[in-house]
Structures are given as C-alpha cells and as structure tokens.
Amino acid sequence: MTPKSGSFGKFGNLTILPPERDSFEKEIDRIIEAGTREHPLHVIDLDDVVRKHLNWLRTMPRITPFYAVKCNDDPAILATLARLGTGFDCASEPEIRSILELGVEPERILFAHPIKSLPALAFARSHGIRRMTFDNEFELEKVAKEYPDAELVLRIRHDAGRAFIPLGKKFGCNPRGEGLRLMDRAQELGVKVIGVSFHVGCGSLDADCFYHAIESVRVVFDYAQSKLGTRLELVDIGGGFPGDSDKPIQAYAEAVQRGLQEFFPNPEEVTVIAEPGRYYVGSAVTLLSTIQGKKVIYDDQSGERKRLTRSSTSSMMGCLGRCLTG
Numbered sequence: 001m002t003p004k005s006g007s008f009g010k011f012g013n014l015t016i017l018p019p020e021r022d023s024f025e026k027e028i029d030r031i032i033e034a035g036t037r038e039h040p041l042h043v044i045d046l047d048d049v050v051r052k053h054l055n056w057l058r059t060m061p062r063i064t065p066f067y068a069v070k071c072n073d074d075p076a077i078l079a080t081l082a083r084l085g086t087g088f089d090c091a092s093e094p095e096i097r098s099i100l101e102l103g104v105e106p107e108r109i110l111f112a113h114p115i116k117s118l119p120a121l122a123f124a125r126s127h128g129i130r131r132m133t134f135d136n137e138f139e140l141e142k143v144a145k146e147y148p149d150a151e152l153v154l155r156i157r158h159d160a161g162r163a164f165i166p167l168g169k170k171f172g173c174n175p176r177g178e179g180l181r182l183m184d185r186a187q188e189l190g191v192k193v194i195g196v197s198f199h200v201g202c203g204s205l206d207a208d209c210f211y212h213a214i215e216s217v218r219v220v221f222d223y224a225q226s227k228l229g230t231r232l233e234l235v236d237i238g239g240g241f242p243g244d245s246d247k248p249i250q251a252y253a254e255a256v257q258r259g260l261q262e263f264f265p266n267p268e269e270v271t272v273i274a275e276p277g278r279y280y281v282g283s284a285v286t287l288l289s290t291i292q293g294k295k296v297i298y299d300d301q302s303g304e305r306k307r308l309t310r311s312s313t314s315s316m317m318g319c320l321g322r323c324l325t326g
C-alpha cells in the first residue's frame with residue numbers, strides 16, 4: 001500500500017511515524033511492550049539511511065558510494081539506496097541477484113570479492129557485471145579464462161593503525177611488490193585492469209590512513225602508466241567509516257580529500273568510489289531480540305559470581321546495528 005502524504009500509521013512493513021524527535025524510540029518501546037517474540041526483529045529507521053546519504057553527498061561529493069550489501073541486506077534498505085542512486089558492492093551471486101531485482105543497472109554494481117566462485121563469475125558475466133576486484137594470480141588466471149572482458153580492480157592492502165575488524169591479513173596485496181607483479185601478469189594475460197581499491201578495516205579509528213592508502217594507490221597508477229603504458233581510471237577507497245550517529249565522518253573525509261587533492265588533483269583523470277557499509281546502517285538498524293535464558297558463572301575457588309551470560313535466538317548472529325534485548 002502506498003502511504004498518503006501527511007498520514008501516520010502502518011503500511012505493510014512500513015510504519016510512518018510522526019516527526020517528533022523521539023518517535024522512533026517510542027515505537028521501539030511499543031514493540032517491546034507488545035510482548036516477547038520468538039524471532040529477532042530488525043527495526044529500521046529509513047529516514048536515518050536517507051540522512052546518512054545526504055551527509056555523504058555533502059562531505060564527499062566527489063566520491064560515489066557503493067553500499068556494501070553484506071552489512072545489511074534488508075530489502076527496505078536496499079530499495080531506499082537504489083532509489084537514492086548509490087552503487088552497490090556485492091560479494092556473492094545472491095547479493096548481486098537481490099540488487100538486479102531492484103532494477104539497478106549492472107554498471108552500478110561492483111563484484112567486490114577478490115575470490116569468486118566459477119558459478120558466480122558466470123552469473124556476473126551473463127548479467128553484464130564487469131567490474132570486479134582481485135588480489136592474487138590464481139584469480140587473475142581464472143578471470144582471464146572465464147570472463148576475459150571483465151574490468152578488474154586490484155585490491156591493495158593498507159591497514160588502519162587501529163580498526164574494529166582488520167581485513168588486511170586476508171585481503172589485499174602489497175602495492176609496491178606483489179601488486180605490481182600482478183599488474184604485469186594481467187597485461188601478459190590480456191586482462192584489463194581499470195583501477196585500484198583498498199579497505200583500511202571496519203570501524204577504523206585512524207582517519208589519516210586514508211591519505212596514505214591513496215598515496216599507495218598512486219604508486220600503482222604510476223607504474224601502470226610508466227611501465228605498462230596503461231592509464232587506470234578508478235580509485236575505490238573501500239569502507240571503514242563509522243556508522244554511529246555520534247561518530248562523524250568529517251575527519252575521514254578530510255583525510256580522503258587531502259589524499260585526492262595531492263595524488264589525484266585532476267578530477268577528470270579518475271572516478272572515485274567507496275564501499276561504505278556500517279556508515280549507512282550502523283545507527284539506522286536496531287535489533288530486538290528476546291532473552292531466552294540467563295546463566296550466572298561462579299568462580300570455582302571463591303564461589304563468587306564472575307559474570308552473567310544471556311542466551312538469545314541463534315539467528316541473531318551476523319546482524320548489524322544497535323542491539324536491544326528485552
């Protein structure tokens with residue numbers, strides 16, 4: 001059902017709340033008071049997603065966000081972002097499928113997993129999703145064979161000094177060593193590399209690392225130009241931006257702008273994209289889950305109470321957002 005403007009109330013899964021500041025919190029209280037529930041529930045403030053997007057456009061107007069679908073693939077969030085015109089970072093075939101079903105053009109999708117299964121690669125090919133990341137030779141050879149007209153993005157490693165979830169041990173290659181060898185190998189195989197990406201780690205507490213990561217991207221661009229005669233055109237600054245409403249992204253944006261101004265001063269030369277995930281959904285999503293039981297752990301020697309554990313429903317695992325339990 002389409003909500004009429006100016007009316008409040010429930011419209012399917014969507015509840016239009018009055019514009020008071022605390023109406024979202026009151027709605028959550030109302031759901032909790034309605035009683036315990038068997039399954040956990042996401043309560044999503046879609047206005048918050050829109051506000052985050054407007055803030056992104058204000059703070060980093062040169063950078064197109066490709067929302068990282070893995071962070072929260074709720075259809076309402078995806079549909080909202082699709083209407084707002086963001087791109088999407090998809091890490092698997094089901095993620096790509098859910099974005100295509102929204103009518104999003106393949107050019108707005110980046111297949112951002114450096115290791116892709118053969119069926120996923122075939123699916124991407126059959127749907128015209130050409131842009132995808134890689135960070136190793138095996139993947140390069142796989143893509144050369146299975147999808148020779150793909151447009152590859154080399155994922156380099158650049159870790160934040162401090163991050164909630166560092167990703168560098170698993171993904172990315174050295175931009176001054178292995179990365180350059182991979183660029184040579186791509187040329188030998190006749191695979192097109194169009195740009196360079198990095199991810200400094202989720203929940204990065206080190207804004208300045210974006211500046212240095214962009215400096216490393218420049219190293220690869222220069223190598224491609226001077227040694228291989230290729231002009232790269234895409235810079236992907238990944239995710240890592242905070243998503244809580246009390247943690248602004250200004251310091252991050254400032255480091256990014258400084259890096260771009262210094263190493264890519266000509267906006268005509270490159271397209272810059274990012275893969276924010278938590279930034280868009282961290283403060284917008286509240287998880288409600290019923291505590292099914294509690295267990296007190298006692299110290300064996302002293303008999304003193306050591307800690308309290310709470311058990312909730314198992315399908316809570318992997319949910320991202322604020323957690324409220326009751």
Ligand SMILES: Cc1ncc(COP(=O)(O)O)c(C=O)c1O
Binds near residue numbers: 071199202275277278
């Ligand atoms: C490749 C990639 N891009 C983007 C993201 C989203 O990161 P964040 O939530 O820190 O913005 C992740 C998170 O794991 C990721 O692995």
